[in-house]
Amino acid sequence: MLDRRNLLAGLTTSLALAACGRGGASDTGLLRVGSQKGGTKALMLASGALDGAPYKVEWSEFPAAQNLLEALGSGAVDVGLVGDAPFQFAYQAGSPIKAIGAQTTQERTEGALALIVPKASTIHGPKDLKGKRIATGRGSVGHYLVLRAMAAAGLGAKDVTITFLSPSDARAALQTGAVDGWSTWQPYVAAALAxxxxxxxDGRGFSQGYGFDIAPESAIKAKRPLLDDFLKREGKALQWASTHVDEFAKVLAAETGLPLPIAKEFAGRGARLPVPIDQGVIDRQQVVLDTFRQFGEVKGERSLAAAFAPVG
Incomplete structure (x- = not known):
């Protein structure tokens, strides 16, 4: 049975999909961009990177990568940035999407991805996860972190209870003690620490730190020049954000509702910059795929190389 929070979350996603579905993939004067909380939209607005773009951008915001990937897979959104783990999870499930651009954090800082616990918790490392209940999103970078930590500690699939929840429900579960920990990402990490x-x-020892701009195959076919232009502008925006933390933080705070000090901490946690999708990047994604397969979370056997279609 759906509770009120899940019902509202579903309604919000449905409304977002309805809004971003107004223009079709064949409308070459419109680019429908999906953004996670504190993600691409805040970056592009803060930097002014879209000023003078020869097309209209229509934004839709999502609480997590899973929701954004559903919109991409249905063709309701033309492009959106997600982490490597959720991309591989959705792609292997058969979603008609491909990675067209890549980003990585040049100098990863503590807490970009982390498993959060109450201060008094007995969890201090991977071995302490045995018998515990951990909340995260299915197929998310948080899910991937839990699995990698379990593998490092020699734990099996039945040793840890993973509860799949939205970020808002996971936060509430941690607050009430319904779960022992929450594996999540920024800006949720910063808010939880506050x-x-x-x-x-910490995710630094387990995650490779890649993010990918994802597009449905229909948009790649119909809007490749727009996607190419958008990625170039996004690259300029990332460069701008690396040297304008205070300005970026102000827009982040306004867009996310985060207090300014938390938004500033988030904005200053390592510069993300675009990188070419070369064979080395593709090969490193095998670790992500193998981890999901090790714990039976992914059944698909789609070609890893076929998941990438760089634009430019």
């Missing part, structure tokens, strides 16, 4: 929680497992 509430008095701590990092039990």
């Amino acid at each position: 509430e008095g929680n701590r990092i039990a497992i």
Whole structure:
């Protein structure tokens, strides 16, 4: 049975999909861009990178990568940035999407991806996960972090109870003690730390730090020049954000509702910059895929190389 929070979350996603579905993939004067909370939209607005773009951008915002990937897979959105783990999870499930651009954090800082626990928790590392209940999103970078930590500790699939929740429900579950930890990403990590929680497992030792601009095959076919232009502008925006933390933080705070100090901490946590999708990047994604397969989370056998279609 759906509770009120899940019903509202579903309604919000449905409304977002309806809004971003107004223009079709064949409308070459419109680019429908999906953004996660504190993600691409805040970056592009803050930097002014879209000024003078020869097409209209229609924004839709989503609470997590899973929701954004559903919109991409249905063709309701033309492009959106997600982490490597959710991309591989959705692609192997058969979604008609491909990665057209790549980003990575040049100098990853603590807490970009982390497993958060209450201060008094007995969880201090991967081995302490045995018998615990951890909340995260299915197929998310948080899910991937839990699995990688379990593998490092020699734990099996039945040793940890993973509860799949939206970020808002996971936060509530952690607050009430319904779960022992929450594996999540920024800006949720910063907000959770501000509430008095701590990092039990940091993602730096387990995640490769890649993000990918994803597009449905229909948009790649119909709007490739727009996608190419958008990625170039996004690259300029990332360069701008690396040297304008204060300005970026102000827009982040306005877009996300985060207090300015938390938004500033988030904005200053390592510069993300575009990188070419070369064979090395593709090969490194095998680790992500193998981890999901090790724990039976992914059944698909689609070609890893076929998941990438760089524009430019």
